[in-house]
Amino acid sequence: MARTVARMAAEILDRDGDDVMLVGIHTRGVPLADRLARALEEATGHDVSVGLLDITLYRDDVGPWRAAHRQPVLKKTVLPESIDDRIIYLVDDVLFTGRTIRAALDTLIDYGRPLAVRLVVLVDRGHRELPIAADVVGRSLETTREEDVQVRLKEIDGEDGIWIGREVANGD
Amino acid sequence: MAIESAAALAGKDVVGISHLEPGEIQLILDTAEELLEVAKRPIKKVPALRGYTVVNLFMEASTRTRFSFEVAEKRLSADTLNFAASSSSVSKGETLFDTARNLMAMAPDFIVIRHPHSGAPHRLANVVPAAIINAGDGINEHPTQALLDAFTMRQRFGSLEGLKVVIAGDIRHSRVARSNAFLLDKMGAEVRFVAPASLLPLEVEELGVTPFVRLEPALEGANVVMMLRIQLERQKRVNFPSMREYFDFFALTPERLELAAENAIVMHPGPMNRGVEIDSGVADGPRSVILDQVTNGVAIRMAILYLLAGGRSEAASDS
DSSP: OHHHHHHHHHHHHHHHTTOEEEEEETTTHHHHHHHHHHHHHHHHSSOOEEEEEOOGGGOSSOSTTSOOOSOOOOOOOBOSSOOTTOEEEEEEEEESSSHHHHHHHHHHHTTOOOSEEEEEEEEEOOOOSSSOOOSEEEEEOOOOTTSOEEEEOHHHHSSOEEEESEEEEEOO | OOOOOOSSOSSSOBOOGGGOOHHHHHHHHHHHHHHGGGGGSSSOOOSTTTTOEEEEEEOSOOSHHHHHHHHHHHHTTOEEEEEEGGGSGGGGTOOHHHHHHHHHTTOOSEEEEEESSTTHHHHHHHHOSSEEEEEEETTTBOHHHHHHHHHHHHHHHSOOTTOEEEEESOGGGOHHHHHHHHHHHHTTOEEEEEOOGGGSOTTTTTTTOEEESSHHHHHTTOSEEEEOOOOGGGOSSOOSSOHHHHHHHHOBOHHHHTTSOTTOEEEOOSOOOBTTTBOHHHHTSTTBOHHHHHHHHHHHHHHHHHHHHHHHHHHHHHO
16 A cells, blocks of 8 residues: 555645645545655655545535535644645545535535645445546546445555455555 | 432422432533534534423523523524513513413423422422423522532542632522532532621521531631622611622632632633622632533533433423
8 A cells, every 4th residue: 555655745746736625525535645754755745735525515415415424523624724725635535426525525615715626536346326537546446336346555455455354455 | 429410300390409319410411511512523413302391480680691591592402482581471460380381282392491480390390291491489499500600610620529618708699509408418529608697597407507607717618619699689678888899898809719629610600790709800700611512511401401302301201
């Protein structure tokens, strides 16, 4: 996984240089954004600002017309500086239907007007329900819609790896 | 012993602190913590309650609480209907239940109710499917006020456990004092009620508080000093000789505040009567968190609306 993260950081540098802001989407986007920031800092020697985004209040699967049985726990949104006129990289672990990213875009836009918003994900598993695509992808995986794809990260789960019911790639 | 947050609120309504478990109180406070941030954004609004309708049913005068609920509802994108007793069919003799049934025909998801009769929100909750939030009922409870007070205390001290809280003033007629006493007792704080004997409630022991008839001894080591207004509108007879005399014996003055702990904060649920229960210098002084209480009130009400919105569909699907 360390190699994948390093390659993703290199792609970000290639595309926009190091004047970017990384914004991790809770839960696993947050440590991923930290890892990418460290990789960028190692490559350039410059500090990279990292924010965290909670999309709960913007989700489309909770609401009076949905049968959500309990409200998801709210987490912190922290943007260390203004996002106006910045290039923002949204960071998430798995890209699936695209609905999380739709909510993340709506959340972000309420905080300002970035110059550009790009998307970086560790795993793209396909099956989009919205016209959303990632700019930087760690691994593309062929999956069926029913399969359960899980990214595990040391910071949260105690181990690194990508799982589809079975393990497909472990920490390197 | 830290109190762990519950995963959700158990009931469909919030009608009183006496009905909430400590874990539920913790969940409301934790949720409000995150929602406080919405007020600091460039766009102070989130879509979480889009498509929900809230009726604000205020059968008794209120400015602060009504505005606070309305701001909370709007920040969550709910649609709001305001219903005030004086301008409505209530003044034409309609009963609460007929009013409520008519309102239900418009399919609101929430009814926020303030009512002069103790127990009205509770009875309403039993007859309508909407989530009922008590915004103050008679001399019974004012749960959102107690929650915002607790939130403000937690903000300053990190935890409620072990805090010494003085609540002074017209305790007998105060739903704020009752809700605070229930909440603080559940969360492990120590409560001291101070009032002239004629204004102390009869059930002090049941509430788990220590009564005092003088302010000075109660202030000893206090972390929080909460002053309450004399509610002349609820008093059927005169309970003390004069406002002047009340000030002399029971008002919070800078000299009296010196008796409290060094880190003590001063609270007041409003509206304040300067020069009656509180000296102006104290109300505007560095220890006053009175305006923080107002800011925090919006976050607390947002938290309750947000959390009940989740529980509501569960209750609806069960029935």
